[in-house]
Amino acid sequence: MDPDLAMAIGMVLGVFSIPSILSAFSEGRPPRVAAFTLIASGGLVVWAINNKPGGYSFGDLPEVLVRVIARYVG
Secondary structure, three states: OOHHHHHHHHHHHHHHHHHHHHHHHHOOOOOHHHHHHHHHHHHHHHHHHHHOOOOOOHHHHHHHHHHHHHHHHO
């Protein structure tokens, strides 16, 4: 797995875990699945940053996401 793909998957998982966490807290139950998803997301992001020479900046993130989507869709 290349670092761009790991970063893109980590970003998507992180964004999708936020509504799950909010839903769990609003219903008064522990956010177990959401917490696991957030940990997996963080692990992918950290792995991608460590394996990409020079790392990533915030300005690179939209370009990384579009590049990965274009690679697998187009």
